[in-house]
Amino acid sequence: MDYLKTKNKKLFINNFDLKKIVKKYKTPFYIYSADQIKKNIKLVQSSLKKSNPLICYAVKANSNIQVIRELKKNNVGADVVSAGELKLALKAGISPKKIVFSGVGKTEDEIKFAIQKGILSINAESESEILSINKISKKLNKIVKIGIRINPNVKAKTNKKIATGTKVNKFGVSVSDFFQILNSKKNLKNIKIHLLSVHIGSQIKDIGAYKKVLKLISKLLLKLRKTNHEVDYVDLGGGMGIPYYKDDKNFDFKKFGKEVAKFYNKQKIKIIFEIGRFLTGNAGIIISKVIYVKKTREKYFIIIDTGMNDMARSAIYEAFHEILPIEKNSKKFNKKIEFVGPICESSDTFGIYKNYSILKEGDLVCITNCGAYGRTLSSNYNMRPLIEEIIVDKKKLKSVRKRQKIENII
Structure with a gap:
């Protein structure tokens, strides 16, 4: 995070002394930097300026309404995967015409709700779903615009649990199935296929994988035009990675933007991106206290x-999130240390370190890069309340989601 700095051995966010913030809020809690979010949006939009895509934030990454509103202020739409996320995006003020609905298991009620709200596109992932949308549209006496998600069978370098673009994954339809669906669309009188969608996974740094996808989509668009099946949009997904380790490289968005511009100049088609982690991942931290x-x-x-119920990525994906002391001690531990939480699971661990600054009971630490798939993956496991969320914007600090009370969970 660019707005997380050490000054005189103390950790600050947006010039707020984190040690002083703890006097006001009970640990653990999330803090999001609105300034970091704005900086990330600016980088993405400037890098993709020549192709002028619609950026739809993947709401599953961070569902805090103030975060969504911050994105909306900067002309960002929403990519949702449930009726709950759709309602959240609408409540945050995002126009229905800037919302796409993804996901392999949309229910009849969710499809009906999306149709009634008039969103930009329902992106279908199977022939069965397309038939269901057509049936519901007929009942509502509407013609609904949908997208079809292609499974490109492109393998990206990422954790297998967040890879979505190969034939072994549950997402999308094969290219051959896609054309079979198009050939039978005369029987689907209440839908209009106006969008081609693709997504290959998350936490991807390899631009080469995206280049393969662009090449495949270019071939598909050419074939579509030859068979008089035109689409208005191409949804190129998201999944751009962020650095979690000190020596990690940033995703080269400027280089990526040049590749997308080449594609756009040839195809002259409207582009959508479903970007989540890259916009908010490095904008969030957790402040935690040492118990023992x-x-x-x-x-x-x-x-x-802080437990795995508060931040599950380490337990689920064995993901690394650097942990920094709020106040550095010049003395170091003489053995390696392991940060662990209070949950009754061995997977409730947050990393092993050598030569770490001495910590004592009651000291504070900061878990970094928790702005994506942090709070959204939280649970009440072990009857633990969901923790508070705070947002900092320049010189303002504001609680945007209160800590749950145990009595309310019961």
Whole structure:
């Protein structure tokens, strides 16, 4: 995060001393930097300026309404995967004409709701779903614009749990099935196929994988035109990765933008992107307190008050999130340390470190890069309340989602 800085051995966010913030809010809690979000949006929009796409934020990455509103202020739409996310996007003020509905398992009620709200596109992922949309549209006496998601069978370098673009994944239809569906569309009188969609996964740094997708889509568009099947939009998905380790490289958005511009100049078609992590991932942190320091022969366990229920990425994906002390100590631990949470699971761990600054019980730490798939993956496991969320904008600090009360969970 660009707005997270160390000054005189103390950690600051947007010039707020994090140690002082803890006096006002109970740990653990999330903090999001609105300034970082705005900076990320500006980078994406400037890099893709020549192709002028509609950026639809993947709401599953961060469902805080103030975060969504911040994105909306900057002309960003929404990519949703449930009726709940659709309602959230609308509540945040995003125009229905800037919302696409993705996902493999939309229910009849969700499809009906999306049709009634007049969103830009319902992106179907199977022939069965297309038939269902057509049937519901007929009942509502409407002709509904839909997209069809292609499974490009392109393997990207990423965790297998967040890869979505190969034939073993549940997402989309094959190219051959896509054309079979098009050939039978005369029987689908209440839908209009106006969009071609593709998505290959998440946390991708390899621009080469995207180039393969652009090449495939170019071939499909050429074939479509030859068979008089025109589409208005191409939804190129998202999945651009962010650095989690110190030596990680940034996704080269400017280079990527040049590749998209080449595609756009040849195809002259409206483009949509479903970007989530890249816009908010590095904009969020968790502030946590050390409960106990447990010494063993092998190492020290630093037991913090944040659990895998609060931030599940490490447990689910074995993902690394750098943990920084709020106040550095010049002395170091003489053994390796492991940050762990209070949950009764061995997977409730947040990383092992060597030569780490000495911590004692009651000290504070910051878990970085938690702005995407942090709070949205949270749960009440072990009857733990969902934690508070705070947003900082320049010199303003505001609570935007209160901590749950145990009594309300019960």
